[in-house]
């Protein structure tokens with residue numbers, strides 16, 4: 093009863109809040125349409141998925157799209173191309189009521205101004221310096237900063253931990269996740285040492301949370317309010333179409349990489365994220381790879397499990413919410429094709445398991461409903477971070493020196509479409525998320541003998557496989573001329589060898605290594 097009444101209240105608020113005033117504008121002048129904004133929000137009926145996928149290469153199809161009606165955004169150039177298709181459309185005007193009459197900062201029922209946002213992020217790091225570090229990963233031409241909170245015990249020190257990323261609101265007018273991420277940071281930091289789950293995650297995961305990936309869009313109407321928020325960035329580019337695409341190549345949208353895109357590509361180059369999630373609104377669904385093609389991911393069964401876990405936990409908190417598409421989960425391409433999206437970029441090029449989460453049908457819900465969205469999603473958001481601890485993991489090291497290695501970790505007969513992973517320096521740790529089963533993994537690196545191991549993986553727990561790789565000896569001409577002295581010998585798995593039967597690796601005083609096969613004496 094209680095939950096139902098909350099849902100009814102929410103629905104009433106949402107209906108009363110977002111006033112959509114569609115009307116036909118067949119003859120409206122394109123300059124008039126773009127007079128007050130560089131982007132237009134519109135809807136149209138479509139015939140089939142093929143037509144929609146074709147249009148997705150011209151305009152930005154939006155998450156509100158269902159199997160009859162498409163919702164989309166376009167800048168002026170994109171809209172001109174759309175008009176050439178001679179499709180009837182309706183322009184949507186979003187009017188937002190952002191007042192929260194009884195708002196109190198501790199209730200999380202408001203959208204902060206930009207300066208408030210910056211000071212909240214600074215306050216997190218100032219209040220919890222031992223477990224939270226604030227990074228400005230890039231300042232845009234506008235002066236807005238892309239801020240990210242890193243949360244971990246020994247924060248800033250590389251450890252044998254998975255790196256996890258939440259990033260929200262790359263579409264500047266999709267702001268539920270913005271607030272939920274600020275609140276997640278706050279709850280986790282304040283729960284450290286008392287909440288068992290938060291403490292475990294902070295101790296064992298390198299957590300990064302970026303609440304606002306497109307500040308120029310969110311504050312397009314000025315820094316004091318999100319009233320004029322736009323989907324696109326300040327150059328009227330959809331940032332979620334601006335990434336290199338596994339199929340369509342480097343610039344699928346025809347635009348140069350935007351400042352925001354380069355900042356996040358640099359971040360992914362610096363931090364080898366193992367799992368991540370990109371938060372949007374416009375629907376209520378957990379969207380998993382791929383977006384660009386119909387191929388199922390090699391780990392499709394793992395993705396379905398993770399997505400279902402997210403949705404089921406939400407349903408437990410709030411029946412009736414988060415039921416879009418297949419009861420709150422969908423394969424990306426099945427819904428609608430996206431080229432140049434961040435999710436596929438992270439999965440294909442950065443070997444990171446990234447999903448796209450759509451948190452609310454309303455892009456900018458009435459602020460008084462934001463605490464409800466936290467109650468519905470909070471446990472799922474935390475459990476999703478926890479999954480980064482599970483699966484197969486371990487360290488890859490040089491069998492002679494013990495030095496950590498960056499090696500390729502591939503599963504025979506299973507991996508394709510870039511689903512393999514790498515162990516990462518400086519620790520040499522790898523994290524491979526898999527459905528329960530028995531897998532044969534091969535670890536390989538140039539200059540080393542490959543090694544294959546067999547491992548069993550179970551749900552919601554980790555299997556540890558530490559692997560040492562033996563270097564292949566290389567003897568150059570210069571080295572042969574000089575006499576060398578053996579200072580140590582090892583067998584193939586790195587044990588110091590005194591009984592020199594079989595294959596032995598000899599370490600010389602000049603640092604070189606030679607492989608020899610010794611026969612019984």
Ligand SMILES: [Zn+2]
Nearest residue numbers: 263266372373
């Ligand atoms: Zn979005």
